[in-house]
Amino acid sequence: MNFRKTKHLVFVNDFLSLGGINVFISSLVRLIKKKYATQFECTLVVGKKRKEVQPRLLRDDFLKKELFFLKFNKRWQRLLEIPIAAFWTSFRLHGRKKIDCLILNNTKSSFLIAPWARIKHIPALLHCHNIPAQDIYFNDIERLNGFKKLKAILRAFCLWVMQAWVIFWVKRIIVFSRFQKKQLSRFFPLCWNKIIISRFGVDTRFFRPSNNRSALKKKIGFSSSELLVFYLGRFEPNKGLSLFLESLKRLKGLGLPMRVIIAGPEDEFLPQIKKQVVRLKLKNVIFLGKLEGKKKIAFLQAADLLVIPSVGVETFSLTALEALSCGTPVVANPVGGIEEILSRVGRRWGNGRFLITQKTTPLAFSRTTTQVLKLGSRQRKHLRKICRQTIVIDFDLDKKGEKLIKLY
Incomplete structure (x- = not known):
C-alpha cells in the first residue's frame, strides 16, 4: 500500500x-x-x-x-x-x-x-x-x-x-x-x-492460548480441576445475565465442579444481579469487577467457557473473538452477528449450532452450556484448538x- x-x-x-x-x-x-x-x-x-x-x-x-x-x-x-x-x-x-x-x-x-x-x-x-x-x-x-x-x-x-x-x-x-x-x-x-x-x-499474537492452563488457573486463585465459566461485560438487562443466572439454577444438580466468574464495570444494574444470585442461592458465583489488559487475557485463557447470554441484538462481539482466539469456547444466544462467528467454529466441529442456543431461554442456555462442559478432556482440547484455528484463519x-x- x-x-x-x-x-x-x-x-x-x-x-x-x-x-x-x-x-x-x-x-x-x-x-x-x-x-x-x-x-x-x-x-x-x-x-x-x-x-x-x-x-x-x-x-x-x-x-x-x-x-x-x-x-x-x-x-x-x-x-x-x-x-x-x-x-x-x-x-x-x-x-x-x-x-x-x-x-x-x-x-x-x-x-x-x-x-x-x-x-x-x-x-x-x-x-x-x-x-x-x-x-x-x-x-x-x-x-x-x-x-x-x-x-x-x-x-x-x-x-x-x-x-x-x-x-x-x-x-x-x-x-x-x-x-x-x-x-x-x-x-x-x-x-x-x-x-x-x-x-x-x-490480534492473535496478543490473545493466544496459555501454554499451561492448569498453572494459570492456580495463579489466578482457582483449582486446576474446576471448570471456570466466565462472563465478561456490562450488566444491562439486554446483556441477559439474569437469564444466565436462571440457567445456572438448572445446572446445580449435575455435580460439575464449576465456578462462575462475573466481571464487568459497576453500574446501576449490578445490585439487582447480586440480589438474584442470593435469591437463587448460587454459592459458586464470584464477582471480580472490571478486568483489563493482561489480567483480562489471563482469565480468558484460563476459562473453560465464556458465556454471552445477550437477549438484545448483538451486531458483533469483540469479546467472543478475544475468547476464541485464546482457545476458549463461547456459548451465546442466537441474537445477531455473533451467530455468524460461532457457526464457523461449529462447522469445523461438525455441528454448526453446537455453541449456539436454540432459543433465548434459561432452559436452552443451560442445555447448550451443559453439552460443552460435559465434553471429555480430549474433546475439550480439540474444541479449544478449533476455536483458535477459526480466529487465525477468519478473524486475524x-x-x-x-x-x-x-x-x-
Whole structure:
C-alpha cells in the first residue's frame, strides 16, 4: 500500500468510556502504527469528562488527541453539547492540518460533522457498530407499557432520524457482519448501496492460548480441576445475565465442579444481579469487577467457557473473538452477528449450532452450556484448538484490518 503523501485519518467518538468502539479504534491504530506508520497520521477527536480516568487508548503517542471536555451531565444537554463540540474541534483541526478521511461512529458526535465533511469534500466513513434505534426497539419497547413505552418509541424515532441524517451524508457505511447489513438495510432501505461488509479481527499474537492452563488457573486463585465459566461485560438487562443466572439454577444438580466468574464495570444494574444470585442461592458465583489488559487475557485463557447470554441484538462481539482466539469456547444466544462467528467454529466441529442456543431461554442456555462442559478432556482440547484455528484463519487482525485500512 503506497501513497504519495501521508494521509491524515481522524477518528471521531463521543466518549472515552465507550468500550467497544474505543477497543476497535485502539486495535486499528496499533495495526497502522505497526505496518503503515509512515503512510498514515492518526488523530482521535473524542469527548472527555473532567475527572475521567485516561484509558490506554490515549497513552499511545502515535495517536494524536483532540479532546473536547464535556461539562453537562444530563442527557438532553449532552444531545446538544456533543455534536457542537465534536464539530468545532474537527473544524479547528482541519484548519491546522487537512483531514484526508473521517472515520465516524453511530454516535451524536457525527450529527454535524457528516454534512460538513460532504461540503468540504472530505471522505467520511461510518463505522456502524450498532443501530441505536433498533436497540431501543428490541430491548425497551417490547418490555415496556403505557407512558414509558410511548417515551421509548419517541426516543427510538428521534434516534432513527438522527442516524438517517448521518447515513445520508457519509460516503460509505462499514459493517462487520451480514446480519448487520441486513438489519441496517431494513431500518434504512435507501442506504444498501453504501454498505460494505468488512469483518474485523483480533490480534492473535496478543490473545493466544496459555501454554499451561492448569498453572494459570492456580495463579489466578482457582483449582486446576474446576471448570471456570466466565462472563465478561456490562450488566444491562439486554446483556441477559439474569437469564444466565436462571440457567445456572438448572445446572446445580449435575455435580460439575464449576465456578462462575462475573466481571464487568459497576453500574446501576449490578445490585439487582447480586440480589438474584442470593435469591437463587448460587454459592459458586464470584464477582471480580472490571478486568483489563493482561489480567483480562489471563482469565480468558484460563476459562473453560465464556458465556454471552445477550437477549438484545448483538451486531458483533469483540469479546467472543478475544475468547476464541485464546482457545476458549463461547456459548451465546442466537441474537445477531455473533451467530455468524460461532457457526464457523461449529462447522469445523461438525455441528454448526453446537455453541449456539436454540432459543433465548434459561432452559436452552443451560442445555447448550451443559453439552460443552460435559465434553471429555480430549474433546475439550480439540474444541479449544478449533476455536483458535477459526480466529487465525477468519478473524486475524492483520488480515482483516489491512482490508479495512484500504478503504481509508
